[in-house]
Amino acid sequence: MANSKKKHWYNYLWIWSIIYFALGFFNILFAWLGMIDFILPLIFAIVGGNKWFCNNMCGRGQLFWVLGRNVGCSRKKPAPKWLSSKWFRYGFLIFFLTMFGTMVFQTYMVFSGAGTLRKAIKLFWTFKVPWQWAYQGSVFPDWVAQFGFGFYSLMLTSTLIGLIVMVLYKERTWCTFCPMGTMTQGICKIKKH
Amino acid sequence: MAKRLANVNTDVCVACGVCRLQCPREAISIYKGCYALVNEDICVGCGLCEKACPASAIDLKERGI
Numbered sequence: 001m002a003n004s005k006k007k008h009w010y011n012y013l014w015i016w017s018i019i020y021f022a023l024g025f026f027n028i029l030f031a032w033l034g035m036i037d038f039i040l041p042l043i044f045a046i047v048g049g050n051k052w053f054c055n056n057m058c059g060r061g062q063l064f065w066v067l068g069r070n071v072g073c074s075r076k077k078p079a080p081k082w083l084s085s086k087w088f089r090y091g092f093l094i095f096f097l098t099m100f101g102t103m104v105f106q107t108y109m110v111f112s113g114a115g116t117l118r119k120a121i122k123l124f125w126t127f128k129v130p131w132q133w134a135y136q137g138s139v140f141p142d143w144v145a146q147f148g149f150g151f152y153s154l155m156l157t158s159t160l161i162g163l164i165v166m167v168l169y170k171e172r173t174w175c176t177f178c179p180m181g182t183m184t185q186g187i188c189k190i191k192k193h
Numbered sequence: 194m195a196k197r198l199a200n201v202n203t204d205v206c207v208a209c210g211v212c213r214l215q216c217p218r219e220a221i222s223i224y225k226g227c228y229a230l231v232n233e234d235i236c237v238g239c240g241l242c243e244k245a246c247p248a249s250a251i252d253l254k255e256r257g258i
Binding site for chain 2: 045049051052056061065079084169170182187189191
């Protein structure tokens with residue numbers, strides 16, 4: 001970042017990314033706060049026809065920049081072309097939305113009583129990690145917590161993928177195939193025409 | 194006038210805005226959330242944006258005279 005530029009409060013949202021995962025470690029209900037990162041970019045894109053969220057506010061992108069550039073944890077090598085190609089970007093978006101849908105369905109199963117609350121998170125949609133300390137019951141019904149576990153899994157998995165590509169390639173390589181980024185750019189392109 | 198300037202491949206650009214944050218001359222904007230737009234009058238071709246671009250969508254080209 002150019003040093004001469006004025007710093008705004010939203011330049012520090014990378015701290016939020018860390019706080020988010022810390023809060024979810026102690027109480028899974030905090031995972032719901034991640035919905036802000038889902039809804040805000042869409043509002044900016046649909047209403048404003050811009051990517052102001054990605055460009056200025058994305059805490060995750062900022063975190064990758066801080067760790068990759070400022071801390072020096074990135075090789076800063078160009079990523080393979082296919083990683084930012086259209087078919088991979090939209091393919092990953094579809095995959096991501098499918099997994100999101102599966103997670104919502106699991107939440108519904110708990111809501112309807114057909115399933116029971118599982119106090120675990122799933123990394124890379126495969127590896128189950130016990131997480132029972134993060135929920136001891138609350139005033140909310142079980143499905144609220146189930147969504148929390150599912151959503152936290154999604155957020156943690158995507159951040160881990162982002163960290164891996166940050167180390168291997170450029171600082172913000174994640175941004176090239178980030179599902180939210182693909183979606184908002186797609187909306188902006190439709191709006192422009 | 195600088196010899197070189199940043200050139201964006203708008204077809205590859207993901208409009209993430211990293212280049213815009215890097216530009217010391219504030220010559221880059223994100224056009225309607227679709228791609229990065231370089232103000233050719235301001236760009237000095239320093240290449241900071243090219244180094245930061247995760248999609249390798251920016252290259253430096255020689256200025257035409």
